Amino acid sequence: MKISKRFKMNVSAEKVDMYEWVTKMTPSDYVSFSKSHKAMGSYFKDGCFYMVNVETMGNEMIIQNYKLIEHRRDYTKFYSDKSRAFVWRWFPATVGVLWEMKVIPTGRKSSELECTIGADFSTALLACAAWINGIGGLFMRQHLNDEGLSFAKDIETKFSSGNA
Numbered sequence: 783m784k785i786s787k788r789f790k791m792n793v794s795a796e797k798v799d800m801y802e803w804v805t806k807m808t809p810s811d812y813v814s815f816s817k818s819h820k821a822m823g824s825y826f827k828d829g830c831f832y833m834v835n836v837e838t839m840g841n842e843m844i845i846q847n848y849k850l851i852e853h854r855r856d857y858t859k860f861y862s863d864k865s866r867a868f869v870w871r872w873f874p875a876t877v878g879v880l881w882e883m884k885v886i887p888t889g890r891k892s893s894e895l896e897c898t899i900g901a902d903f904s905t906a907l908l909a910c911a912a913w914i915n916g917i918g919g920l921f922m923r924q925h926l927n928d929e930g931l932s933f934a935k936d937i938e939t940k941f942s943s944g945n946a
Contacts, residue, residue, distance in 0.1 A: 784900035789934035795887035840921035
């Protein structure tokens with residue numbers, strides 16, 4: 783399952799550097815982007831960038847171990863092949879999690895941030911349980927709306943003023 787949404791920004795796409803934005807993100811930045819965000823850490827190893835996020839989605843806690851697998855100035859793609867979700871807070875499950883962000887020019891001084899999140903469930907039973915519990919749809923959409931809007935505002939602020 784994968785969902786995307788676009789968020790308007792009052793900043794030229796040419797000014798934004800998504801790689802710079804994600805690699806300079808601090809734990810306090812991350813936590814401020816959504817009430818669901820609980821903790822974040824990041825590091826470079828062997829030339830690759832990694833980020834570990836802890837968040838809640840609906841009633842479930844998820845620990846994501848992301849690796850930045852592709853990036854350009856206007857695009858970042860993370861994947862966590864070993865995210866741990868705790869179904870009904872008790873039953874651990876391994877889930878693949880996608881997180882993509884792309885800046886799309888819409889005008890000389892405007893752009894949109896397209897955010898995509900996705901989940902690869904290892905079994906049909908897990909996918910069904912996630913859907914019933916809201917992770918596979920409702921809560922993912924709500925979470926994307928919440929964090930995506932905050933991401934866009936932060937990017938707009940940092941790259942409009944040159945503070946990134």
